[in-house]
Amino acid sequence: MKQTSDEKTSLTLLGLGAMGTALARTWLAAGHPLTVWNRSPARAAELALEGATVARSAAEAVAANTLVVVCLLDDASVGEVLDGTDLTGRDLVDLTTGTPDRARARAAWARERGARHLDGGIMAVPPMIGVPEAGAYVFYSGSRELFEAHRETLAVPAGTTYVGEDAGFAALHDVALLSAMYGMFAGAAHAFALIRKEDIDPAALAPLLADWLVAMAPAVHQTADQLRSGDYTKGVVSNLAMQVAGTPTFLSTAEQQGVSPELLTPYFELMRRRLAEGSGEEDLTGVIDLLVH
Incomplete structure (x- = not known):
């Protein structure tokens, strides 16, 4: 018609x-x-x-x-x-x-x-x-x-x-995007929890947080390029070893602020597992392979 x-x-x-x-x-x-x-x-x-x-x-x-x-x-x-x-x-x-x-x-x-x-x-x-x-x-x-x-x-x-x-691709794209959205919400929830007991206005943090997430979003293009090429070291700025070394700071800060790290620890554990496989020079892309059965 x-x-x-x-x-x-x-x-x-x-x-x-x-x-x-x-x-x-x-x-x-x-x-x-x-x-x-x-x-x-x-x-x-x-x-x-x-x-x-x-x-x-x-x-x-x-x-x-x-x-x-x-x-x-x-x-x-x-x-x-x-x-x-x-x-x-x-x-x-x-x-x-x-x-x-x-x-x-x-x-x-x-x-x-x-x-x-x-x-x-x-x-x-x-x-x-x-x-x-x-x-x-x-x-x-x-x-x-x-x-x-x-x-x-x-x-x-x-x-x-x-x-x-x-026929399943529409639902798959839908859930993939929404899964990323909930991951973002989880990170935002942790960020707000960190300042919850301090004299910091959440409304003042919100624009900083939003701008930061927007600035980080283009990283998905590099992840896609690495997955397509199979080279997870391509274009790496901050490698996996360096990022894993920094995770104790996030966990210690959460403890000091009286905040549960439960939204962060699963991802950090995947990072440590990938590093243990000898992938320290890679980006974070290798974590994806640990998720796929």
């Missing part, structure tokens, strides 16, 4: 939680005919006032349009909601958060039922949806043909980044 300035692609959306509702409102605001369904009808009723067509059942909603977007609690919910519906000829875009293996299994499940499948990983929170300057985007993986057919429609609520034919 092509989208023109005069005729917008119609679609179905199953699931009207906070994210689903944000997606629905963005498509409606852009002029896309939208059929919605939700287990609890109250949210669907709200969207009806904004122009959405409310289906009486998930099966009715699926039958209404070729493009069917699913945004539910989990993969089990997707199975429950779509069980018994006729997916023949449908383009199923699953924006439900899940694991790579579950995405692959759901793609096979959809193909068996005559549908094309695309998995999505949303890199945004609901307030970012429909706000271009917020930088929201969605990872998509699976049928490239499906992605290209609906790219313009899918790009209405948030940017689109296609990451491959493997």
Whole structure:
């Protein structure tokens, strides 16, 4: 289906939680005919006032349009909601958060039922949806043909980044980025804990911390280059031996400040293990190999 300035692609959306509702409102605001369904009808009723067509059942909603977007609690919910519906000829875009293996299994499940499948990983929170300057985007993986057919429609609520034919790649990219985010949050939590008992305003530390994290972020490009080349000594500025030698300072400072080092010690232990293997001249990249079984 092509989208023109005069005729917008119609679609179905199953699931009207906070994210689903944000997606629905963005498509409606852009002029896309939208059929919605939700287990609890109250949210669907709200969207009806904004122009959405409310289906009486998930099966009715699926039958209404070729493009069917699913945004539910989990993969089990997707199975429950779509069980018994006729997916023949449908383009199923699953924006439900899940694991790579579950995405692959759901793609096979959809193909068996005559549908094309695309998995999505949303890199945004609901307030970012429909706000271009917020930088929201969605990872998509699976049928490239499906992605290209609906790219313009899918790009209405948030940017689109296609990451491959493997249906599990969107979920994998999603979890990889979020894992890095939680690692950053852990480091920030430790930093704030260190000053918690002192006469230091957290609001004064925050911009320093944010700027420092931004300054350090480009290091991921060197890590990627080292992983690709296999040379972990390439471009090293502060080698592993030097960094391991400095770890007692961090642990002693935490002890003096009455702060548990539990957010730092697992990483420091990996650094020491890599050093014990005789990799002192490397960067920290070798730690990655210790994590992979």
